Amino acid sequence: MKLRLWAILFDHYDANKVSDSYQYGFEAIVSLMVHDLQSSDFNNLSGSKKTHGILKFLGFFELFAEKFCTFFSKCDWSLPHSEGAQRCLENLLYLFNFIYTFLVVQDYAHIDNSKTPLKETAPRAYGKLVDLTLLTFTLISVYYDLSLSDAKPETINDFVSILHGQLGVRKICNNRHGYFLDFVETKLSQLKWTESDNDFFQSLHCRYETSIVEYP
Helix, strand or coil: CHHHHHHHHHHHHHHHCCHHHHHHHHHHHHHHHHHHHHCHHHHCCCHHHHHHHHHHHHHHHHHHHHHHHHHHHCCCCCCCCCCCHHHHHHHHHHHHHHHHHHHHHHHHHHHCCCCCCHHHHCHHHHHHHHHHHHHHHHHHHHHHHHHCCCCCHHHHHHHHHHHHHHHHCCCCCCCHHHHHHHHHHHHHHHHCCHHHHHHHHHHHHHHHCCCCCCCC
C-alpha cells in the first residue's frame, strides 16, 4: 500500500516538476524496500514465498527506477544536493546484489552447455531483468556521483567506465532507452577532462552504433 501511494505522489511531482521532492521520495522508497527485505518477518518466509516477495519488490523497484530516470534525464541528470545520497547508494548496492546474481547466472549458462540461458527459455522475463539491470546501473552511477565529497574527474570517469564495461561485454549497455549511456555522456561532457575522451566517444559509439573519429 505504501509503495502504491508513493506512485501517486510521483505522478504529482512529475506533473509539477518538483525535483527535490521527487528525489527525496525515491530515496525513501529505496530505503523502505531494503528495510522490508532485511526484516526478520521477510527472511522467515518459506522459500517460495520469499522468492515471490523478492520478485514483487523488484517489480516495484523497476517502476520507480524508470520514473526516476525518465524525470531526471529530462533535467540533464541535474539532481539537488541530498543529505541521504550516501545512504541511498548503500541501499542501491544492496539491491544490486540481486541484479548481479542474475548476470552471473546468465554468464554461467552461456559457458555451461548443459544450462539453457533465460534468454532462450523465457525471453520476456530475460528482457525485464535486463531492463532492471540497466536502471540499477544508471542509479548507482548517479548516486555514486552525488555521494562523492571530492569529485575528482578521474574517479567518476573510472567508475562509469567499469560499469560500462560490465554492460558492454554483455551487449546490453544501450537497453532501456539508453538511460545509462545518456548519463555517462552527460557526466563526462561536464567533467571537461581530456582523459575522458575515449570513454565519451565509446559511449556515443554504443548508443548510436556509429564510429566516432577523434581528430588531433
